[in-house]
Amino acid sequence: MRVLTGLLALIALTGLAFHAPALAQSPWASGETIIEADLVSERAVVAPGDSFHIGLHQIMPEGWHTYWRNPGDNGLPVEIDWDLPDGVEVGDIVWPAPITLPLTDTIMDYGYKDELVLPMPVTVADGFAGETIELRADATWLVCDTICVPEDRELSLTLPVGAQAEQDDAGYWYIRGALESEPQTDPAVTAQFAIEGGRVILELSGGAFGDPATISDLRFFPYKTGVIRNAGLQTVEAGAGTTLVLLEPGYASASAGNEVQGGVVTWQGANGTGLQSVAIEAQPGAGGYDLAPVAGAPSPQSMSGGIFGLVLLAFGGGLILNLMPCVFPVLSIKVLKFVQAAHADAGAVRRQGAFFLAGVLISFVGLAGMLVILREVGLPVGWGFQLQMPIVVASLALLLFAIGLNLLGAFEVGTRLMGLGAGLADKPGWKGAFFTGVLAVVVAAPCVGPLAAGALGLALTQPAPVVLLVAAAMGLGLAAPFVVLSLSPGLLRYLPKPGAWMVTFRQFLAFPMFASVVWLAWVLSIQSGPTGLLLLGAAMLALSFAVWAHGLGGRAWSMVAVVGVVLGIASVVMIARLPATTSTQSLSAREEAWSRARVSELQGMGQAVFVDVTAAWCVTCQINKLTVLNSEPVEAAFERFGVASLRADWTNRDETIAALISEHGQAGVPLYLLYPASGGAPRVLPTVLTTGGFIDQLEWAADN
Numbered sequence: 001m002r003v004l005t006g007l008l009a010l011i012a013l014t015g016l017a018f019h020a021p022a023l024a025q026s027p028w029a030s031g032e033t034i035i036e037a038d039l040v041s042e043r044a045v046v047a048p049g050d051s052f053h054i055g056l057h058q059i060m061p062e063g064w065h066t067y068w069r070n071p072g073d074n075g076l077p078v079e080i081d082w083d084l085p086d087g088v089e090v091g092d093i094v095w096p097a098p099i100t101l102p103l104t105d106t107i108m109d110y111g112y113k114d115e116l117v118l119p120m121p122v123t124v125a126d127g128f129a130g131e132t133i134e135l136r137a138d139a140t141w142l143v144c145d146t147i148c149v150p151e152d153r154e155l156s157l158t159l160p161v162g163a164q165a166e167q168d169d170a171g172y173w174y175i176r177g178a179l180e181s182e183p184q185t186d187p188a189v190t191a192q193f194a195i196e197g198g199r200v201i202l203e204l205s206g207g208a209f210g211d212p213a214t215i216s217d218l219r220f221f222p223y224k225t226g227v228i229r230n231a232g233l234q235t236v237e238a239g240a241g242t243t244l245v246l247l248e249p250g251y252a253s254a255s256a257g258n259e260v261q262g263g264v265v266t267w268q269g270a271n272g273t274g275l276q277s278v279a280i281e282a283q284p285g286a287g288g289y290d291l292a293p294v295a296g297a298p299s300p301q302s303m304s305g306g307i308f309g310l311v312l313l314a315f316g317g318g319l320i321l322n323l324m325p326c327v328f329p330v331l332s333i334k335v336l337k338f339v340q341a342a343h344a345d346a347g348a349v350r351r352q353g354a355f356f357l358a359g360v361l362i363s364f365v366g367l368a369g370m371l372v373i374l375r376e377v378g379l380p381v382g383w384g385f386q387l388q389m390p391i392v393v394a395s396l397a398l399l400l401f402a403i404g405l406n407l408l409g410a411f412e413v414g415t416r417l418m419g420l421g422a423g424l425a426d427k428p429g430w431k432g433a434f435f436t437g438v439l440a441v442v443v444a445a446p447c448v449g450p451l452a453a454g455a456l457g458l459a460l461t462q463p464a465p466v467v468l469l470v471a472a473a474m475g476l477g478l479a480a481p482f483v484v485l486s487l488s489p490g491l492l493r494y495l496p497k498p499g500a501w502m503v504t505f506r507q508f509l510a511f512p513m514f515a516s517v518v519w520l521a522w523v524l525s526i527q528s529g530p531t532g533l534l535l536l537g538a539a540m541l542a543l544s545f546a547v548w549a550h551g552l553g554g555r556a557w558s559m560v561a562v563v564g565v566v567l568g569i570a571s572v573v574m575i576a577r578l579p580a581t582t583s584t585q586s587l588s589a590r591e592e593a594w595s596r597a598r599v600s601e602l603q604g605m606g607q608a609v610f611v612d613v614t615a616a617w618c619v620t621c622q623i624n625k626l627t628v629l630n631s632e633p634v635e636a637a638f639e640r641f642g643v644a645s646l647r648a649d650w651t652n653r654d655e656t657i658a659a660l661i662s663e664h665g666q667a668g669v670p671l672y673l674l675y676p677a678s679g680g681a682p683r684v685l686p687t688v689l690t691t692g693g694f695i696d697q698l699e700w701a702a703d704n
Contacts, residue, residue: 034060037153039056039157045162047124054157069093080093080138081139082135090120116178137154191203202245219266226253262280265278319477319480321474321477364474400516526616546564613660613661618670634694641701664682670687683697
C-alpha cells in the first residue's frame with residue numbers, strides 16, 4: 001500500500017507538468033493542415049512502357065510559402081519517400097524557378113507562394129502486367145508565415161493500366177505549366193565564378209548577357225547554401241561583352257571560388273518578353289576584373305602559419321579550457337579519482353588517464369564531425385550549437401543534478417553512473433574515466449576561451465580533415481595535464497594521501513554542480529519560457545523521488561524508482577515539444593538589438609559601434625559582462641566616448657548571427673566587434689576582456 005501511495009503521489013505531482021505544453025501550443029500544432037496537397041498526373045490511363053510526369057500539387061493560404069531546393073537563410077525543401085510497385089520508377093523533383101522571400105533586411109529565403117506543382121518523371125516497365133498502378137508517397141515540407149510548421153502528408157494516386165495511354169487534361173496542363181517554368185541550360189550561355197576584392201563575381205556570357213542594358217531585375221539563385229549572402233545586394237555591371245553580377249560573399253564562400261557553382265539566373269527581358277530564366281554551371285574563373293575592393297569586406301580565411309600553427313593554437317586553447325569555470329568542477333572529480341588510486345596502483349591511474357583521453361578525443365572529434373555535417377548541408381553553425389536546443393540544455397541540467405545528488409551520497413548507484421560514485425578505484429573505474437572525459441567536453445562547449453575561438457573559427461572554413469584534426473588537438477590540450485600526471489609516477493607521489501578529507505571534498509563538489517543546474521535552468525527559461533522551467537522542475541522532482549524510493553530497498557520500491565526515472569526523462573522530452581520563444585536576455589539601458597542595418601545607420605551618423613555577440617549559455621560571455629562590460633568604469637566610458645552598444649543574442653538558433661560569427665573567423669561566442677566612428681570594418685576584440693584594455697579600445701573607435 002505504501003508503494004502504491006508513493007507512485008500515485010509522484011504521478012499527481014508530474015501530471016500538471018505534462019498537461020502544461022498543451023496549453024501553450026499554437027492552433028496549428030493541433031494537427032490542422034495548412035497546405036492543400038494532392039498528386040496529379042498527365043495520364044488518365046497508363047500503358048506498359050510508358051513515360052510521363054506526375055506532380056505534387058500544393059495550394060497555400062495567403063501569406064504562407066514553401067521552399068526551393070536551396071531554401072535560402074531558413075527553411076527546408078520538399079522531400080518525398082515513395083512506395084512503388086515493381087516495374088515503376090519515379091525520378092527526382094523538377095524544380096520551377098523560385099522567387100525571393102525576404103523576411104527582414106538581413107534574411108532572404110527562396111521558394112514559392114500561392115499554388116505550386118512539382119513535377120516528377122515516371123517510367124513504367126515494358127512488361128508491367130498489373131491492372132492498376134498505385135503510387136503512394138510520404139511527403140514532408142516546411143510551410144512558413146510568421147511561424148513555420150512542418151507538415152507530413154501521406155498521398156496516393158491510382159492509375160488504371162490499358163493498352164493505350166490516355167491523357168488527363170487537367171493534370172496535363174498543371175504539369176506542362178510547371179515544366180515550362182523549369183530553368184533550362186542554354187548552350188549559348190557560359191558562366192564563370194570568382195572571388196575578388198571582397199566580392200563574389202558571376203560573369204555571364206552569350207545569349208541575352210552580351211548587352212546588360214537589355215535586361216533588368218537580374219537575380220542569381222545558387223544551388224548551394226552559404227555561397228553568397230542571400231539578402232545581399234546583387235549589382236549588375238557591363239563587362240567586355242559580358243554581364244558581371246557582383247554579389248556579397250556568404251559564410252561558405254571561402255572555398256566556393258575553386259568549385260563549379262550551379263544555380264539559376266532569372267531576369268526581366270526587354271520589349272515585354274517577361275520573366276526569363278536559365279540554369280548555369282559556373283566554372284572557376286581567373287579573376288582580374290580590376291574592380292574597386294569593397295571597404296571592410298571580409299576576405300576568405302586562410303591558414304596563416306599552416307596546419308601546424310593551427311594545431312598548436314588549438315592545443316593551447318584546449319589547455320586553457322582546464323582553467324575555465326564551467327569545466328573545473330568536472331575536472332576536480334578527475335583529480336579526486338587520481339588521489340584515491342595514486343598511492344595504491346599506479347597502473348590503474350595510467351589506465352584512467354588513457355580512458356579519460358579517449359573520452360575527450362572521441363567527444364571533441366564527434367562534435368566537430370557534427371559541425372562538418374551541418375556545414376555541408378548548408379546550415380551556418382558554430383561551436384556550442386547543441387546548447388541552442390532546449391532539450392539538450394534540460395538534459396544536461398538533469399544530468400548535473402543527478403551527479404550532484406550522487407556526490408552528496410544520496411545514492412550510490414553512482415559507482416556505475418558516469419563513473420562518479422564512491423568506488424572510483426573499483427574495477428569499472430575505466431568507465432568512469434571515459435565518461436568523465438565525455439562530460440568535460442559537453443560542459444566545455446559554453447567556454448570557448450582565448451585561442452580556442454580563433455582556431456575553431458579558422459578551421460571551420462577548411463576541409464573536413466582539418467576541422468577534425470583541430471578538434472583532436474584541442475581535446476589533447478584539455479586532457480594533457482591529466483595524461484601527463486597519470487604517466488608520471490614521480491608526480492603521483494606529490495598527491496595527498498586518501499583520507500576522510502576526500503568525503504568532505506567529494507560532497508563539496510556537489511555544489512558547483514548545483515550552481516551549474518541553476519544557470520542552465522535560467523538558460524532554459526529564456527529558450528522555452530516558464531513552461532520549460534516547470535517541466536525541468538518536474539523532472540528534478542521525479543528524479544529526487546526515484547532516489548528516495550531506491551534508498552528504501554526492496555523490489556517494489558525499486559520499480560517505483562524506475563517509474564520516477566522514466567517520468568523524469570519524459571518531462572525533459574516534453575520540452576522538445578514546446579514552441580520556441582522569442583525572448584532574449586534583457587537589454588541594459590545603453591543597449592539595443594543588433595542588425596546590420598542599424599550598424600550601418602550609426603556609422604553613417606559618425607558614431608562608433610560596439611557589437612556584443614553573446615548567448616545565455618556562454619559562461620565566458622557572462623563573466624565578461626559581470627567583470628567588465630557592466631562595470632561602472634566601462635559604463636562611464638561608453639557615455640564619455642559616445643559609443644553605441646548593440647547586442648546580438650545567439651541563445652536560440654539564429655542563422656543571421658551565425659553568419660556574422662563565421663564572417664569574422666570565429667567558431668562561436670563570445671564575439672566582440674568594435675566599429676570605428678569613421679566607418680569601415682570592425683576590430684575583433686579578445687574573447688576575454690579586461691577593463692583597462694576595453695576602455696582603450698572604445699577610445700580608439702571614437703577617435704577613428
